[in-house]
Amino acid sequence: MQLAEFSWTAGLGGGLLIGAAAALLIVANGSIAGISGIVGGLLKRWDGSAAWRLAFLAGLLLGGVAAASWGGFPLGPGLDRPLPLLAVAGLLVGFGTRLGSGCTSGHGVCGLARLSPRSLVATLTFMGTAALTVFIMRHVLEA
Amino acid sequence: MEPVRIPTLCCALASGLLFGVGLVISGMVSPERVLGFLDVAGRWDPTLAFVMGGALLVTLPVFQSLPRLGRPLFAERFALPTRKDIDWQLVTGAALFGIGWGLVGLCPGPALVALTTLSTPAFVFVGSLLAGMLIQQITLEK
Known part of the structure; x- marks a missing residue:
């Protein structure tokens, strides 16, 4: 099996920071750092939790743009895909994460750490259908 | 309606910052790299596994010790899913x-x-x- 060029230190380091972010949010505020849940909560009702949700999202964008510009990391290589494809994918990700109560962060990073059977099933399911989709796109349709 | 408290907002902001920096450093903001991980039949890119592993190295012990902590620093209780x-x-x-x-x-x-x-x-x-x-x-x- 041929491997792509990758840096396990960057992956591990970035992962530790994401873990620290989730740990801080649960220990300090008692909240789960699930991106789809945090965004979905804002769409659902505008209550007293809106302020911290917005603060988290502001930090997410600021942290991302700061790391990218000061660290010289490229932001979003491979982002430029056909717009209809992006639109369909976006609808599926939005609808699916709300129906399934979470995404990579809520189920993958927080749910697995809680040893939640629901999160394990969700994570295996979305990893599975994602890998299958990539297989069909790249090796069957060769798009 | 719960009151808006400054420590809660600061911690949420700090958590978002760490999360954003982590996503960029790990390369997960690159769809190319993510698709490389999901493409198990191609030239496989294992990065995402290290990211998940790194995150779980921190979250696993922290989430497992929440019962001993009792309650969060700036909130009444942990808002954990129960289903x-x-x-x-x-x-x-x-x-x-x-x-x-x-x-x-x-x-x-x-x-x-x-x-x-x-x-x-x-x-x-x-x-x-x-x-x-x-x-x-x-x-x-x-």
């Missing part, structure tokens, strides 16, 4: 999310960070993501 049942919504939702993720390599976190590129693809994806969330909320939310 244990595997229902059709969980599996169908996760399956649909995976298909969307596999189509373009973007999940919600990296997609939001991609907005800072101010590029059309990022806005189209996030706009549709929000629409998808609203459609779910209007049609299926109990």
